Structure formats: structure tokens, C-alpha cells
Amino acid sequence: MRRETQNLLLVLLGGALLKIALTGDYLRYVKPSHQPWLFGAAAVMLGLGLVAIGRDIVRARAHAPASGDGPHGDHHEHHEHHEHSHDARPAWLLLLPVLAVFLVAPPALGADSVRRDAEAGVVQGGREPASPFPPLPRGKVVPLSVTEFVTRAGWDSAHSLAGRTVSLTGFVVHGEGGTMLARLVIGCCAADASAVRVRLAGPAAAELRDTPDDTWLTVTGTVVPGTATADTGYRPHLTVRTAREVAAPADPYEY
Template identity: 45%
Template sequence: MKREVQGVLLILVGGAIARIVISGAYINYVKPSMKPYLYVSAAILLALGVLALYDAVRAPRTNVARVGAGAGHDHDDGHGHGSMGVAWLLLLPVAAVFLVAPGPLGAYTATREASSVSQPKAGELMPPLPPGDPVPVPLDSYATRAVWDDGRTLEGRTVELIGFVAPSPEGDGWQLTRLALACCAADTVPVKVQPVGDVPDLPANTWVAVTGRYQPGGGTQSATAVPWVEVDRIVPIQPPAEPYL
């Protein structure tokens, strides 16, 4: 690959990374804690790209003397052009980021995987919920309390849960869902809670705040259980700034 092409590709990829970090779109793909590393990666790629272009511009053009020297060798020798084509294909994902940056994963991903409820460490006790009526509870915390602690810390409390609408795998109704990730969007797992009671039909990927109370059901002591919440109120909301847990 020519040094000029290397430089251009490095600058474009570095610029794409810098763009999604500055715009905040990076949280659609990685955890917020990765932001400093993305800045460093973008800076390194941009610096390498500039150095590659500088090196290509100042390098002596020794190949000029070869033009016409090889009589009978005017035709393509079949080397190099294939790799150049592959190199330019690397621009496709970069163009996608600049033109149409993909949004966060949602219902399509969630409906294709079973719920994943984190199990507390052996002997770890669930702390009581903080004051509040309703008290905001992260969806994964609610699921863990309901599944692994039999809802003891949820009983008698009104909670507010935030998530998006994902169609039920059984095809009847929907489940309140969030996607949790360890590092990047490639390793996301869904956490699901089943609203019960007066539940309206809502389009997939609608973000909602569900106010309600713990209702036994959906299974316990299983990482794939889908606990229930008895609905008092469901209000559509704007997507949160950080879509993943």
C-alpha cells in the first residue's frame, strides 16, 4: 500500500473516532469509561497519518526513472492493485460514521437473547432501597433484587423503572428492557422485566418510565428469569443520555 493511501486512511479513521467522541455518539458503542482511550487512539492515528503523508511528500520519487525503462512491460503485472482496492474498502465504515452514525442497539437485539440477571456474590446482602416514593431503581438492580433476593427489599415500595419496549418472545405484549455491556456493544446482554396489569400496547424501542410495585412472578434463582412489576403508570420518555447499563 502506498504511503499516501496509508496516511489518508489513518487520518480518516482517526477523524471518525474523534468525531463520535466529540459528538457524544461513542456511548452508543462503548462504555463511557472508554472515552479517554478513544481520545488517545484518535490522536495517535491522526499523528501517524500526518507523518505518513509528510514522509510520502518529502520522499524522493525514485520510481520516475523507471517509467519507460521496461520495454514490453507496459501492461498491468497483476500486483498491488488488489490490495489498493481492499484498502479503499476500509473507508466504507468511516463513511458510515460520518454520514449516518448508527444508533444504540435496541429491541431487535434484545428479543434474540434471553434475559441475563446478574447474581450477587455468595453471602452478599441486598442493601435497602433509598428513600423516595416512587424510588428510581435501575432495571438491573430491580431484576437482581427480585430474582436472587426474592424481592425482599422491594416489598411495600413503589419503584420507577426506565427502559425500552421490546416485544415478548412469546409474541404477547412487551417487556421493559435495558441492554447491559461490559466493554462495547458487541458484548451486550439484555435485562428484562415483565410489566403486568393495565399495560398499553406500545411500539418497539419506545422508551418509557414505569411506576409500579414488585409482584412475585417470572421465576427466581435463575439468571434468565424475567421478574414482574405491577404497573401503576407508564409514561413515554426521551431516550436517556446513556442508553446502556
């Protein structure tokens, strides 16, 4: 790979990192706490690439051939340039993923990832939490993350969810288990994402069967006791009272 190609790749990759860090698109790939590292990496890549390009320009001007050079020198330079151009063609393919991120940021993971987890037999909430659950806040409707709802439904010996109306926000996934509300949980980045799912039950849930996958909803309802067991893959059922379509959140993952 020619130096010019390397330098250009550094600048474009640094620019892509800077773009997603500034616009918030980085949340589709990593946790919010990683933003400072993205800024740092972008600054280093842009700095190295621009400095290297500047040095190459200065060096090229310093070694520019005199105007009286013979034809043999021109022929050699043309032949060398042709060889370098041919050798660099595969390297330019590396620009494609960089430009994809720079121009059209890929979407966050969604329903397809949830179905792959289900087909692979991945079990959610299979471990009992190390610490006891704090009391739920007061109020007619308790907002919870899907992760907390799933964990409480499966492991809270005090049955704090019993009789309480909760509010959950997630995206729709249709599968053999019917209509589900899901979120993806990441520990570091999208590469380690795992799904948490809640099966939507009741007459109001039946009205959602034609709702497209990856549609974001905020639903309210009550847990169906005894549904978050090993037999169901610790996937609790929620009797839906209301369901409202909402915009996808800027940060689509739970942690």
C-alpha cells in the same frame, strides 16, 4: 495496499474515533470510562497518518523526474501506476465502515438484541449477588435501574421491593411474554451486551401493546411477588401504574 491508501485510512479512522469521542456517540459502543483511550487512539492514528503523508510529499518532490525525461520513462510510470491502482481497489473497500462511522454513526443495540438473547435461552439474574442489598431510599417512588430491580426481585431475601413503588427507564420489547421493558448491560463494550427484562403487567401495560419496539419509557409500578424465579428466567413482573414516553438517554446501557 499502497502507502497512500494506508495513510489515508489512518487519518480517516483517527478522525472517526475523534468524532464519536467528542460527540458522545462512543457511548453506543463502549463504557464512559473508555473515552480517554479513544482520544489517545485518535491522536496516535491522526499523528501517524499525517506525518507519513507529509514524508511522502517531501520524498515525492525530492525525486520528481526532470522535465527532459524520455517517453519510455513516462510509459513505465503509467504502467506501474495502473498496476498499483488495480491492486488497491480491494483496500479502498476498507473505507466503507470508516465512512459509515464518520458520517452516520450506527444506533445503539436495542430490541432485536434482546429478542436474540431470549431465543438463545440466555438467563438474566441467575446468580445470587455476593453482597447484601442496601436499604432502599425513602420516598413514594424509588428510581432504580432495571438491573437493580431485576436483581432485587430475584434475590433479596428481605423483600425490600414489596409494596414499594419504583420508577424504571428502558425501551419497549414485544415478544411471547407480552410487553417488556428492557435494558442492555455491558461490561466493556457493546460486543458483550446482555439483556435484562421486566414484564409489564396490569391494565396500564395493556395500553402499551401497540407502542413500537425501542420506544423509551419511564414507568412506575410495583413488583408482582414471586415472579422472578427460575421458571420465568428471573424476569420479574411489574404492575404498571404510569407510563411516560421519554427521549433515549445519551448513555443507553447499564453497567
